[in-house]
Amino acid sequence: MKNWLEVYSIVDFISVGLLLTAVTLNAFKSIESYVKAYTINSWLLACLVAAVAILMDEPHLYVAALLTAATKGALIPIILRKIIKQMRITHIIQPAISNAFSLAVSSLLVAVVYASLKTGITVTGFSRNVLQIAIAVILISLFIMITRKKALVMVMGLLFMENGLFLAGFSLTFGMPTIIELGVLFDVLMGVIILGIFAVQIRRTFASADLDNLTVLKG
């Protein structure tokens, strides 16, 4: 199993998959596909953690993998779907710029990250490419948050960013102690619920979750 993982460079495949799910966000038009992409991203993250656990003989990482799969892979998507149903939103996401342009920008972001972290960092020794991918995911999700108008899509961007941060931390330190990870997961869960309620409230008050409308509140 261990050899098999190493020979076929499974860690690299999974991390590129993580990057790909983040990049595809730029091409999607419906909020449903965002949730799907997030689910896939989270499962890939859990797989990566599990693969590293096997590769490096670090049993405590199994717990982290299980927790990631359970909360980010199952619980959060269910909550998100519930919120979407509650808000009865139309499935169209209106980006401030065109999808093609936003794809181009995000691929440039990847190139910039790769160019600036040329040698890679091998603190933990399972791969020297994971950190770049993590930072690229963070930047892409930041970009998504900047260019999308709907409140819920911004929440999705935030969730993706959290996945990227988890990946970055993981590639540098083998993951934080389990208790801290538990805390972070709980935070994310609470965050999703609160932001969901918040988005529903925005919609109820302004009849739209378009955050551009909030600018009229300025004095």
Added chain:
Amino acid sequence: MEYSQFLIIIFFSPLVNGVIKKLKAYMQGRVGAGVLQPYYDLLRLFKKGMVVSRVTSWIFAAAPFVVFTSAAAAALLVPVLTTQSVFTMMGDVIALIAVFALGRFFMALAGLDAGTAFGGEGSSREMTVAILVEPMMMLALFTAAITAGSTNIARIVDAQHAISSPSHLLAFAALMVAITAETGRVPVDNPDTHLELTMIHEGMILEYSGRYLALMEWAHYIKQMVLFTLAIDIFFPMGIARITGTVGLALSAGVYAGKMLGFCIVMAAVESTRAKVRFFQLPGILGGAFVLAFLSLVTHIMMGK
């Protein structure tokens, strides 16, 4: 013997198209025409007389020959059964794409030459697709070329065994999209119809009949099989002969036939399950595939494999 491997592509390419059509018919619950139907079609067209519009210039008459010759020249460049062939030293992936571009250029000119609305429409669309597809194909092939340290197709084939890194997987995905666009298949174009206003390839050759049409169609079959062979060579080269013994070549031929059949099944499945997209949505799909190709190159440079 190894010098004549391009003849396999030239003479079996109608069969490949026939097989794809048969598989499609099977998947859609129809009986479909026999796998040899493209040969009968070509024979019939070669026998028939031609109707050439009086307003056409010499370009209209020259285009079928240029298109056919460029497709045949492309067939020379790809290794089919063995990588040991003198012809593969004549050109590399860049030359291959240039040869395709020459054929496409003349086909587009011929479409415009007859002065009909459909021809011009087809040419304009073909060129729009081409500017999106060509760079994408280049990037995807360059990813493989960097691994081999050479743009020569035979050397690229020699250098690898199967998809073994994420960057090659991305490049393969991008190349598949490029191939569906280049061969005029769903979701980019519909190869089965002459009657839709959305057609691209069929629009350009609408004015042709008889021998010229046969050459155009044959050239299209050849181009399709060259592209399939290229994808097979570069991303699934296991089983291709590196020597020129008879036994090796025979084995290689068997493996090649199997891989080509697999490719046909994939193509037929894609065609049967997808719908053709609106033309103005194409830049979205092709742009996405371009990003894939770009990421594959960047990832390859980064990961060093």
